[in-house]
Amino acid sequence: MRDFDREHILHPYAPSIPNADMHLVKSASGVYLELENGTKVIDGMSSWWSVIHGYNVPELNAAAVEQLGKMSHVMFGGLTHEPAIKLAQTLLGITDKNLEHIFFSDSGSVSVEVALKMAYQYWNSQGNKQKSKILAFSKGYHGDTFGAMSVCDPVTGMHTAFDKVLHKNIFAEAPMCSFKAEWDEKYIQDFKTKLEQNHTQIAAVILEPIVQGAGGMRLYSPHFLKRVRELCTEYNILLILDEIATGFGRTGKLFAYEYAEVSPDILCVGKALTGGYMSLAATLVSKKVMQGVETNGNVLMHGPTFMANPLACAVANASLELLLQSPWKRRVESIQTQLNTELTKCEELDIVKEVRVLGAIGVVELKEDVDLAWMTAAFIKRGVWLRPFLKLVYIMPPFVISKEELHTLCSAIYDVVAAYEKR
Numbered sequence: 001m002r003d004f005d006r007e008h009i010l011h012p013y014a015p016s017i018p019n020a021d022m023h024l025v026k027s028a029s030g031v032y033l034e035l036e037n038g039t040k041v042i043d044g045m046s047s048w049w050s051v052i053h054g055y056n057v058p059e060l061n062a063a064a065v066e067q068l069g070k071m072s073h074v075m076f077g078g079l080t081h082e083p084a085i086k087l088a089q090t091l092l093g094i095t096d097k098n099l100e101h102i103f104f105s106d107s108g109s110v111s112v113e114v115a116l117k118m119a120y121q122y123w124n125s126q127g128n129k130q131k132s133k134i135l136a137f138s139k140g141y142h143g144d145t146f147g148a149m150s151v152c153d154p155v156t157g158m159h160t161a162f163d164k165v166l167h168k169n170i171f172a173e174a175p176m177c178s179f180k181a182e183w184d185e186k187y188i189q190d191f192k193t194k195l196e197q198n199h200t201q202i203a204a205v206i207l208e209p210i211v212q213g214a215g216g217m218r219l220y221s222p223h224f225l226k227r228v229r230e231l232c233t234e235y236n237i238l239l240i241l242d243e244i245a246t247g248f249g250r251t252g253k254l255f256a257y258e259y260a261e262v263s264p265d266i267l268c269v270g271k272a273l274t275g276g277y278m279s280l281a282a283t284l285v286s287k288k289v290m291q292g293v294e295t296n297g298n299v300l301m302h303g304p305t306f307m308a309n310p311l312a313c314a315v316a317n318a319s320l321e322l323l324l325q326s327p328w329k330r331r332v333e334s335i336q337t338q339l340n341t342e343l344t345k346c347e348e349l350d351i352v353k354e355v356r357v358l359g360a361i362g363v364v365e366l367k368e369d370v371d372l373a374w375m376t377a378a379f380i381k382r383g384v385w386l387r388p389f390l391k392l393v394y395i396m397p398p399f400v401i402s403k404e405e406l407h408t409l410c411s412a413i414y415d416v417v418a419a420y421e422k423r
């Protein structure tokens, strides 16, 4: 089976014939993945931010089975269903009160496409054809489809590979103030200048609140986000917040923008929405924006085949119920405390540049790029699954991880990074 995979199946950002071994996962339960040979490894990645409750969760399994007995899918054009209505009620209930409408889609990237369309259509419908650009940030990541790619970091975000076909947007310097940094207006200066110089062309600003994820795992001060909101308001520009990675408790708040007490015009969620069971995302939007979009009889021009898939919505409902009824905040805080004590020890290693922790996110930034194959093998030997990239060894474990399991993860990181330094 692995030979067939190797020869025919493409994996993320990988050569068609991979140069490293692929590990076959047989099953998964709790925080453990079981590999082909029976080895069990602790998943430190939550399958890329999504598996917040761990794997094979009875409540989520039951919700899926129950919904299967009713219908797994039905088109959303002209039809609606309870799982979508319930999910919309919950999501609109737990997010900023300014957000009154919701668009369900299949993946995070698509929810970003929809957000960008909303922003363009908002101005276009009202007769403003000048606003054709988005102001985004260096080190940002918003997905891999064309619109989303055009607002990702222009250096690391694949812009060179698609130079001629990508929409040209405007980029501000990435936030340079750490999470706890004392505020100084100099941090926002570059953004402010870009906004002042280009605001007549800018439809919206997009950014990931507090944590820039796949673009570099960088944490920044809530004050920065506050200033972005204030300046967007001052220049009458829409603010799109991308909470696809940070949403649903990961940073210690239900949504990371709560740290800054700001109100987005458009909000994207995904990843952990179904507890990592299947692909589902949503774009939430204010009444003001939808009214703008619909000026002169226009409607939002998007409609995926699997929009608001009932099976995915039913699992999302179960996942949110489980999350909101759990002591998630205490769990995330206790993960943060443990990461602060155990992961921060890595800073004593010469090869480590910095350790950053927020909520259930831990990042060890090295001074050099990692050898992915070497590291992955070393981690598996120590019973953990991690997927470092560039200079970053990072974890975002399921919230249900125990102290002992998290200790195993942290000490594996220390040992492997120490061995990497000496190799």
Ligand SMILES: *Cc1c(COP(=O)(O)O)cnc(C)c1O
Residues within 6 Å of the ligand: 107, 108, 109, 110, 112, 141, 142, 143, 144, 208, 213, 214, 242, 243, 244, 245, 246, 270, 271
């Ligand atoms: C993962 C991610 C996306 C893209 O989501 P997909 O489901 O992979 O399309 C967009 N924005 C952020 C912040 C993400 O972390």
